[in-house]
Amino acid sequence: MTGKTHASCGMLVGALTTQYFQTDIFSSVTVIILATLASLLPDICHTQSKIGRRFKVISFFVRLIFGHRTFTHSILFIAIIAFLLQIIQTPNYYMAAIIIGLVSHVILDMITPKGVKLFYPLPFNVKTPIQFKTGGLVDLSLATALMVGTVYVLFQPFINDIISNWNTKFL
DSSP states (O other), X not given: OOHHHHHHHHHHHHHXXXXXXXXXXXXXXXHHHHHHHHHHGGGGGOTTSHHHHHXXXXXXXXXXXXXXXXXXXXXXXXXXHHHHHHHTTOOHHHHHHHHHHHHHHHHHHHTSSSOBOTTTTSOOOBOOSSOOOTTXXXXXXXXXXXXXXHHHHHHHHHHHHHHHHXXXXXX
16 A cells, blocks of 8 residues: 555554544644554555655665565554554553554555465564555545545544534425
8 A cells, every 4th residue: 555545544543543542632633643654554664755854874775684675564563663652651551552553554555466475583474355455446445435534533523513503494
């Protein structure tokens, strides 16, 4: 999947996380940003990715050591990040946003033909039975649907008020 699709999914899971934890406005913005950044982080192993271009040196060495869609797309990587977040006593809603953002990335890459090395260091790729090409029409459509979902989740209280007022006045 493209960076746009990963970021769109990160925004959606971030928005859902804010609803689950009922965070204040400052924490909500932070949660959405963290989930979005976390949804891009696994591609640090790809030097041409959005995050890889921003952190060229780190990306180069991660790719050199591990390759693409291996360690950073694995349960091991997610577990290490979760452990580190626990050690520094990250608030639950921030930790959830980061972990769910990472997981969303891995799941999206599992629906591509290459799949991911989910159980790294074991050498086999895990992918779903139905796969879609990165950058294709399905990828673009998914990114769009995820953004629409994000807008809906963020503005759901306002939408519900509008519908309720409409029903009160006209029905």
